[in-house]
Amino acid sequence: MFSVERGQFGPNFLFGAATAAYQIEGGQTDGRGTCIWDTFAATPGNVKNADTGAVADDHYNRWPADLDLIRDGGFDAYRFSFAWPRLIPEGTGAINPAGIDFYDRLIDGMLERGIKPFATLYHWDLPSPLQDRGGWMNRDIGGWFADYCALVGKHFGDRLYAAATINEPWCVSVLSHILGVHAPGYRDIRAGAHAMHHVLYAHGMGVDALRAEGVKNVGIVTNLEKSEPASDRPEDIKAFEIGDAMFNGWFLGGVYKGQYPKVLTDLLEPYLPQDWQRDMEVVSRPLDWAGINYYSRGLYAWDAGRPLLPIRQVKGTLPTNDLGWEIYPEGLTALLTRVSRDYTKVPLYVTENGMSESDDARRVEFYDMHLKAVLEAQKQGADVRGYFAWSLLDNYEWAEGYSSRFGIVHVDYKTQERTPKGSYRAFQGMLHNTRAPA
Numbered sequence: 001m002f003s004v005e006r007g008q009f010g011p012n013f014l015f016g017a018a019t020a021a022y023q024i025e026g027g028q029t030d031g032r033g034t035c036i037w038d039t040f041a042a043t044p045g046n047v048k049n050a051d052t053g054a055v056a057d058d059h060y061n062r063w064p065a066d067l068d069l070i071r072d073g074g075f076d077a078y079r080f081s082f083a084w085p086r087l088i089p090e091g092t093g094a095i096n097p098a099g100i101d102f103y104d105r106l107i108d109g110m111l112e113r114g115i116k117p118f119a120t121l122y123h124w125d126l127p128s129p130l131q132d133r134g135g136w137m138n139r140d141i142g143g144w145f146a147d148y149c150a151l152v153g154k155h156f157g158d159r160l161y162a163a164a165t166i167n168e169p170w171c172v173s174v175l176s177h178i179l180g181v182h183a184p185g186y187r188d189i190r191a192g193a194h195a196m197h198h199v200l201y202a203h204g205m206g207v208d209a210l211r212a213e214g215v216k217n218v219g220i221v222t223n224l225e226k227s228e229p230a231s232d233r234p235e236d237i238k239a240f241e242i243g244d245a246m247f248n249g250w251f252l253g254g255v256y257k258g259q260y261p262k263v264l265t266d267l268l269e270p271y272l273p274q275d276w277q278r279d280m281e282v283v284s285r286p287l288d289w290a291g292i293n294y295y296s297r298g299l300y301a302w303d304a305g306r307p308l309l310p311i312r313q314v315k316g317t318l319p320t321n322d323l324g325w326e327i328y329p330e331g332l333t334a335l336l337t338r339v340s341r342d343y344t345k346v347p348l349y350v351t352e353n354g355m356s357e358s359d360d361a362r363r364v365e366f367y368d369m370h371l372k373a374v375l376e377a378q379k380q381g382a383d384v385r386g387y388f389a390w391s392l393l394d395n396y397e398w399a400e401g402y403s404s405r406f407g408i409v410h411v412d413y414k415t416q417e418r419t420p421k422g423s424y425r426a427f428q429g430m431l432h433n434t435r436a437p438a
Helices: 036-042 059-072 097-112 128-132 141-159 169-177 189-212 234-257 262-271 276-283 329-342 360-379 422-431
Strands: 014-018 077-081 116-122 162-167 218-229 289-302 311-314 348-352 384-390 409-411 418-420
Touching: 014 116, 014 348, 036 128, 059 097, 059 418, 077 384, 097 116, 097 141, 116 141, 141 162, 141 189, 162 169, 162 189, 162 289, 169 189, 169 218, 169 234, 189 218, 189 234, 189 262, 189 276, 218 234, 218 329, 218 348, 234 262, 234 276, 234 289, 234 311, 234 329, 289 329, 329 348, 329 360, 360 384, 360 422, 418 422
Parallel strands: 014 077, 014 384, 077 116, 116 162, 162 218, 218 289, 289 348, 348 384
Antiparallel strands: 289 311, 409 418
16 A cells, blocks of 8 residues: 555645556557557567557457556546547548547546546557658648547547647657667667657647647657766766756747747757747647656766767666656656746646556555655645556557556456555555546
8 A cells, every 4th residue: 555645635625546558558449540550560679569550458359458457546537649541541641530549439438437538639649650751850740630639529529638749749759760779760860869859749739639629738848867877977977967858948949938948059050940949839738737747767978979969867776666667756857847937837747657666555655755755846846736647558568569567457358357456555545536526
């Protein structure tokens, strides 16, 4: 059980569970188009055990029972994502009626159970035909994404409690276009620099499209790390400044201040889109809330062998999860207070926080420590309004395939049987099946 109590967080604080469409839905039928993760996973060597999301947790068919788990756990909200290729198979143009019907059923099912829908419009499943046209490297994606957002706003907006345009723009751009770890798997600085800007430009275009359809409570979800220098040597401090700008400052500065960190634009200028500065007013459209995903920290050392980005991450000495990510709850407090102090005064939500681990007792301890970190951030003045556990279910963990388990509910991938873990019971015990006021 947790050592914290629900009442400590405030009377209107929301607790939720989070998932993403490609990681749980399966259901690659009924008119759903292909996405970049379908082809990335089909390419030998990209994903452990050549796992794909074709079936995943079969949430497409089992969603009623999964929503029951959220309700029975006492959670107030469910953070889910729409699958762009399920709604618009080619990315633009014709709409798939079966996709509209599925999300109608899902959202109505949440409302029937008293669960607030927190929607994410893009959680990495870009329709393959748009990738054929350049994907996030093509500035036209701003318009493609805006049209998709308008569709979602028109059909579902009046039933959403909150809507986020993009999930984790660092992963969409840097991890996927410079480091090559996620789809579409580029290792190219020009591709990455274009994607880093275009993902935020598309976000701003999406904000406008959602608001034009009357959608309220619009935000974005950034994944942040607690960046630190590997030592107190001046060169490592400089590496930290670049690393922190790359992971945190680019996306926070762009969205909330309309400016990118100079330490990074000085390095990336030759590779950025022409006249990118003209887009910054769109990039920094005012928002209603800010989502923060947090898992670990990053330690940076200078690496002169990398002349363009002369930095590398080094391993720290803290305990880790089974993916090797350090467990550092103090980093969550520091980031929440930093965002609140330096970037925006809108309400903050911890939209993802969790642990890949086979030992669920360690997961319970992880959540307990990070819930305390949220309380400490509130004490220091951060306006934190909610916390979402990642993830509701064991699921398809991207390049890790099914080898990594973040869920508070165990999934037997052969039978699709769901079994609540101790971490689910810990939330259930804290929440006491009572919810925050509507």
